[in-house]
Amino acid sequence: MFHHISEVLSDNFIGKEVALRGWIYRKRRMGKIIFVVLRDSSDIIQCVIEKKKIGNEKFKELDKVGVESSLEINGVIRKEERAPTGYEVDVKDINIIGPSYLFPITKDKSDEFLLDNRHLWLRSREMNAILKIRHTVFGAIHEFFRENGYYEVQGPIFVTGAVEGGSTLFEVPYFGKKAYLSQSAQFYLETFIFSLERVYTIAPSFRAEKSRTRRHLTEYWHAEGEVAWYHNEDMMRDEEELIMHIVQKVLEEREKELKFLNRDLEILKNLEKPFIRMKYEELIEFAQENGINIEYGDDLGADEETAITKKFDKPIFVTHYPIEIKPFYHRPDPDNPKVVLCHDLLAPEGYGEIIGGGERIYKLDVLLRRMEEEGLNPEDYYWYVDLRKYGSIPHSGFGLGVDRLVWWLAGLSHIKYAIPYPRTIRRTKP
Numbered sequence: 001m002f003h004h005i006s007e008v009l010s011d012n013f014i015g016k017e018v019a020l021r022g023w024i025y026r027k028r029r030m031g032k033i034i035f036v037v038l039r040d041s042s043d044i045i046q047c048v049i050e051k052k053k054i055g056n057e058k059f060k061e062l063d064k065v066g067v068e069s070s071l072e073i074n075g076v077i078r079k080e081e082r083a084p085t086g087y088e089v090d091v092k093d094i095n096i097i098g099p100s101y102l103f104p105i106t107k108d109k110s111d112e113f114l115l116d117n118r119h120l121w122l123r124s125r126e127m128n129a130i131l132k133i134r135h136t137v138f139g140a141i142h143e144f145f146r147e148n149g150y151y152e153v154q155g156p157i158f159v160t161g162a163v164e165g166g167s168t169l170f171e172v173p174y175f176g177k178k179a180y181l182s183q184s185a186q187f188y189l190e191t192f193i194f195s196l197e198r199v200y201t202i203a204p205s206f207r208a209e210k211s212r213t214r215r216h217l218t219e220y221w222h223a224e225g226e227v228a229w230y231h232n233e234d235m236m237r238d239e240e241e242l243i244m245h246i247v248q249k250v251l252e253e254r255e256k257e258l259k260f261l262n263r264d265l266e267i268l269k270n271l272e273k274p275f276i277r278m279k280y281e282e283l284i285e286f287a288q289e290n291g292i293n294i295e296y297g298d299d300l301g302a303d304e305e306t307a308i309t310k311k312f313d314k315p316i317f318v319t320h321y322p323i324e325i326k327p328f329y330h331r332p333d334p335d336n337p338k339v340v341l342c343h344d345l346l347a348p349e350g351y352g353e354i355i356g357g358g359e360r361i362y363k364l365d366v367l368l369r370r371m372e373e374e375g376l377n378p379e380d381y382y383w384y385v386d387l388r389k390y391g392s393i394p395h396s397g398f399g400l401g402v403d404r405l406v407w408w409l410a411g412l413s414h415i416k417y418a419i420p421y422p423r424t425i426r427r428t429k430p
């Protein structure tokens, strides 16, 4: 029976014979001894392999193969302070399963090279840690929604209209017609709430982003929720709970990985509700007082959000944006129709927007007027307009960029490290 390496890194296994399997992470020979650092999905361990124990043939074969060769080993665990994980295996026997020669990732760790070889770089301890954090984040999102009465639903990926503006639509040929890749499942989630009232989905969204920033992908993972009868504040409250749940799970399950990534945990450990709430106009004033060059009416771009959020140590909900800089579906504030009842959630520490959401227009005449103002043809959105014809209700929703959330929680320098296969304006492989 094989153990995972993390199981045997313990005093309870000292003196016990174990069977391990994995890949050569490091290898060096000193005379009649070869030191192998073996890795598996859980951790690494030093293995001391002596020629006299495994025999000349196997020793010679082991000496020839390179890093990332796959191995099974048998041996006895002993404590060794100088070993990378404090224990080592006194090897009795090995079995080389799959040799690897000249594994391409050695000294050259340049960004582009590692992106070109992401299919192999996934094996690194850095990516292993990030993938585990990502796993915990996805699981926590499902857990939160399901524990709070949300039904999981699925919208289509082939669609015929924009949600977040036509400039970032990916057009795909569709049997002689035009289709687009979904920018957001929102409009479809709005159809579900008339049946299930509270729905969510986690799916890829596509944005033909020409901007090359630390936080933009052309394909990203999007967790979206929609709730019947909710107003803007109700939705923000659920989102606060969601983020707190995810942060708590990541701290509980992934402290080891966060520490390996040298993530400063203070802000995450000190996170508490309620998050900061600022109206857009207050945020603009704050930004101007802090020397950030921005005027009322400007959209907050990556640079502005980075500069602003570096000054905060908890997430900030920014609400009541001017109607001109938000998509047509946002509900104008009845008390001041020049602004809309929306919110963005900006992550602190310079990370910026991780959530966009708000209250939807639910009155037919208001929606038709806004579509006309935006030059949209209601016919193109006939099914979306129908929702306002047949038993319309106030409702709100949001979209969380899961890759951006992982990027913030793991304290990474660029979103491309937060997703296994990043897609950007210049990259569509591997």
Ligand SMILES: NC(=O)C[C@H]([NH3+])C(=O)NS(=O)(=O)OC[C@H]1O[C@@H](n2cnc3c(N)ncnc32)[C@H](O)[C@@H]1O
Binding pocket: 163, 164, 183, 184, 185, 186, 207, 209, 215, 216, 217, 218, 220, 222, 224, 225, 353, 354, 355, 356, 357, 358, 397, 398, 399, 400, 401, 402, 403, 404
């Ligand atoms: N159901 C909804 O109400 C969602 C709404 N229709 C929507 O798509 N809002 S959003 O455009 O701000 O995108 C939502 C989030 O999606 C993320 N996002 C948005 N665009 C990107 C790109 N290009 N790359 C990575 N992540 C991205 C980011 O965190 C945004 O806050």
Ligand SMILES: [Mg+2]
Binding pocket: 344, 353, 355, 356
């Ligand atoms: Mg947004």
